[in-house]
Amino acid sequence: MKDYLIIGQGIAGTTLSFELYKRGLSFDVVDHVKPSTASKVASGLYNPLVLKRRRVVWQAHAMLNALLPFYREMERLTNSNFLQHKPVWEILPDPGTENDWDALSEKPKFEELIGEIIPNPNPRIRAHKLGEVSGSGRVNVEGMIEAWKAFLSSQDSFIEDQVKMADLDYKHVWTWNGNQYSNIIWCNGFVSANAHFPHLPFSPTKGEVLIVKAPELKLDHILHGNMFIMPWGGDLYKVGATYSWDQLDTEPTTKGEEQLVEAWSKLVDCPFEIVKHEAGVRPNVKDRKPLLGRSDEIPNSYIFNGLGSRGILMAPWLANHMVNYLTDGTNLPPEVNISRFS
Missing domain, CATH: 3.50.50.60 (FAD/NAD(P)-binding domain)
Known part of the structure; x- marks a missing residue:
């Protein structure tokens, strides 16, 4: 037994x-x-901030302290490599949002989580500047x-x-x-x-994502604005994710694809080809x-x-x-x- x-x-x-x-x-x-x-x-994204609302996730510091040792130990045991600890880039579209981000970094709960403001290094990214989120990255x-x-x-x-x-x-x-x-x-x-x-x-929610091919983007950080764009290996990127409380199944929708394509266009100016369109249902709670x-x-x-x-x-x-x-x-x-x- x-x-x-x-x-x-x-x-x-x-x-x-x-x-x-x-x-x-x-x-x-x-x-x-x-x-x-x-x-x-x-997506596998881990991020200690609720970026849309500019607040810290509940128990974020304790969770971050547990996260890296846990996944690193699993990698060692399984002889695999699925963790990428790398700052998220938050799009700062104008000087006003840059000032807000700088002010946020001085607040006690945020000071260890808000990284540097960096000049936009990629002409394909639609941003004035970029704000780094420390303690972030992704798990495959x-x-x-x-x-x-x-x-x-x-x-x-x-x-x-x-x-x-x-x-x-x-x-x-x-x-x-x-x-x-x-x-x-x-x-x-x-x-x-x-x-x-x-x-x-x-209160389950349906989420949809795209895998796209964009050889000209040359992005090696996770990019966040209205949605995220995440490097997925080679010239592939993952774009997502949508939220829907209707049609709770794993079938991709035309509406979802349109939302994701629009999000891509707002974040970057780069041609792309859709490789895959996927959907799943998150087990969210009220x-x-x-x-x-x-x-x-x-x-x-x-x-x-x-x-x-x-x-x-x-x-x-x-x-x-x-x-x-x-x-x-x-x-x-x-x-x-x-x-x-x-």
């Missing part, structure tokens, strides 16, 4: 199972592999997930399958697929709104905070979910808290504990 069955291997399931592995706990991860999920089409999410999946498979701890509620049985322990587990943890996106957690207020905790309805059933668009930033810090809660009974931060909806 193993300690945990983790259902879902997106950002949540990957990071939580890695934390369990580091603590020497036994588990299986089960995932029904799909070509388009929120995690697979995620699909690369991380695949590397961890390969490692788990080598340990006989990954099962490619779909968990159906009718196939789960609890009699003092959980039984699924002929195997027994002390606990189950749901990490499977917004579909976690199931009989174990019927009251959780998921209060924009993740969902961690134990079911009130079902014994030994837990959730680690709802990480939303900042999942890469939040996941290492939250995984540490979750495993402390599971093993030592340490209180979860009240802002993310699902008891807030009881």
